Amino acid sequence: MKNTLLLCLLIIGGLHLQAQHSVPTDYFSNPLDIPLILSGSFGELRSNHFHSGLDIKTQQKEGLPIYAPADGYVSRIKVAHYGYGKALYIQHPNGYSTVYAHLQKYAGAIEQYVKENQYNKESFEVELFPEASRLTVNKGDIIGYTGNSGSSGGPHLHFEIRDGASRPMNPMLFGIDIPDTKKPLINSVMAYPISDDAHVNKSQNPIKLRLMLQKDGSYKAEKITAHGKIGFGVSAYDQQDGASNKNGVYKITTHYNGTESFKVLFEKFSFDETRYLNRFIDYYYWMNNKSRVQKLFREANNPLSVITYENDNGFIVVEDGFSSNYTIEVTDFKGNVINITVPIEGTNEEILEPKTVTKTDDFIYANQATSISKGKFSVYIPANSLYEDTFLNIQAQGDTLLLHEDVIPIHKNITITVDASNYDPKDLDRLYVGRLNYRGDPYYNTTTRKGDKLSAYTRTFGSYVLVADTTAPLVKALNFDDGKWISKNETLRFKITDDLSGISSYRATVNGKFILLEYDYKKDVLTYDFDDGVITDTENNLKLIVIDNVGNSTTFEATFFRK
Structure with a gap:
């Protein structure tokens, strides 16, 4: 009886473990009704972070409808000047959540809910957590429209899928299909002497290796001489079909004399660890050459979970008198592979270039x-x-x-x-x-x-x-003049600038009533939409106050007429 009970518990536990690690591949549909072409991939190396989703091109346009990829409810809404701009979070019954960023606007009841809260709080920037029953969505519902809000470099949809612990996962694991028949591309390979006695080509400093393209499309580095503990790094990127963007790769695996040494896999990570990207890349090389080299070894103070396998932290030890091969395999999500072979001759020779250390006080x-x-x-x-x-x-x-x-x-x-x-x-x-x-x-x-x-x-x-900073911000009306009729205007638009400390806040009223202004910091433009329905009088007295980051303020006043 005890053995049977134990067997049942093991089976149940095994099924639970299997369920935890299984990813539904037919649950989420595409969020856009256009061919999916990427300007950014999951795990891509960005400034101070790994990219947490897919950046889907929107044909250089804003306003494309975004469709709920599955049933669920809106769990969070954040509107910000920077970062994700207008962002939407949907919780799904299977435990996963999806995220949509840089929106132009929300759809239907969601947009109405946001506007009501913005006016109640008298603030464009809001963060909202609706009750689960407030804003439910069905698969295929329009939930918003693509845009370029926040810290976006052009119109696109940033799309994420997160697990139950809010860790972003690669949406391609869930069946979001991105056509890709191209092999990854290689920028450079670096060698790093690590131990005090280590050297590569008689140098104790990082060395960029010379690569030679082979007939089969792989690369072979010029043979290096080395001794001691060393590591390698690679700068690589991927391009999917229909795009020339230099996106991130999916997997990098290394071998030393045929034995696996190190593996990096971009399937999931935690936001708590994402800034450790700066430890993972060769930061010095990035700042001087604007190319991110991924170090194929784990140094101290690098807890990254995207490193899924390591033998001796990915380092290799080259002994005098032995010849060996180090290989790097770079793979995209569709399985397109590029291989790099580095022939190594173990030689303990005279060091001509000692490690560069600039000593200070x-x-x-x-x-x-x-x-x-x-x-x-x-x-x-x-x-x-x-x-x-x-x-x-x-x-x-x-x-x-x-x-x-x-x-x-x-x-x-x-x-x-x-x-x-x-x-x-x-x-x-x-x-x-x-x-x-x-x-x-x-x-x-x-x-x-x-x-x-x-x-x-x-x-x-x-x-x-x-x-x-003793200079107040500048404010200029863009689409109306003081004392004029503007019945045909759909918006009020202002240019606001501050040359030193920058814009901190702004507030506008018409006839004493608060009006909501959207701030596009990339264009230095504030916009009010008359569809908000706040302005109903014929004669309207506008007052706009703009304050910079040290408290200098400018008050702009004007009168306009409207039927």
Whole structure:
């Protein structure tokens, strides 16, 4: 009896485990009724994160209908100026959820619900969590329309499928079919000496390998000489049919003398780990060459789950007098493969190029918190903000701080504090800490003040400066004039700009009633849609207040007439 019970429990547990790992391939339909062509793939390497969905091209147009791929209910709505812009989240009965971003607008009852809440909160930016019974959808219902809102570089639909723990998964696993008959493409292969005695081609620094295209379409690297523990990296991308975009690959597998060494698989990850992309890539090479090399080994402080197999963390040890082969196999989701072979001759020879280390006065231990003072600046680096111990070049001159250079990734926010006691107290609220771009212009960093000290967080090395902004934003009406009739207008549109700290907030009223303005920061344009039905009078007195990030404000007033 006990054995039978145990057998039943094992069978049930096995079935449960199998159910946990099975992915329904015929549950979700396509969210768009057009051929699916990608401008971005799942797991693609982006700035500070892995791409969490598919970017589906919308034929360079906005306003295409988006269809619910399965039954469910709207569980979350977020409208923001940046990031996902207008985003929609649908929870499905099978435990998965789908996400739609950069929308132009929502559809039907969803749009009405959003507008009601925006007017109630008197804010364009809202985050809403409707009750499960409030906004239900059936498979095939129109839920919204494609757009270019938020931090989008052009019209497209960002589409995600997430598991029950809100981890994004590759939508192609669920049967979302993207035609792809092209092999991945290879940019470069790098070799990295790791151990103190290691070298490649007589160098202890990273080496870019020379690749030769073979008749069968594979690549073979020029033979390298090496010794000690070394690792490799590859820069590769994929192109699906109908698109020239350099999208991410699906799988990378390496072998050393025929034995599997390392595997990266882009099927699922957690948002908590996505910033570790900066540890996974060769960040220094990326910042200097604008090509992301994926390191095919796991270093300390790299917990990424997309690494699904590793033998000795993906490193290989080359011994003197032995010849060997290292192979890299890059695969897309459709199984198109490109192979790279690296012949290695084990030779412990004289090192002609020792490891390059620039020593400075400030050496940072990654696992320890560090405070550094330079001039009127102080820098606080929390423990584990950096991935490894390193020297930093930190210097201050007047109101400018040189905080190393952006060739080392920062994982956690570090704090920059500046003593502004030499400024007139009445000017302190107009100061901010800005990061200088390549043109020498200061980007606004969110800055707080306590007494005569100003502080800002950052996760980017570079030059920072204390900036005074005493200039108010500029406001200009784009499609109407003061005192004129505009009965045929569908919208009110304004151009708003601020040259230094940037736009923080805005608010408009007509005849004392709040009107909702949508902000397109990419075009510096505010838009009111008369379809909102708020403006019903013939004579209308408009008042628009725009405030920048340090509190300078501009009030724009005008009168218009409308039947």
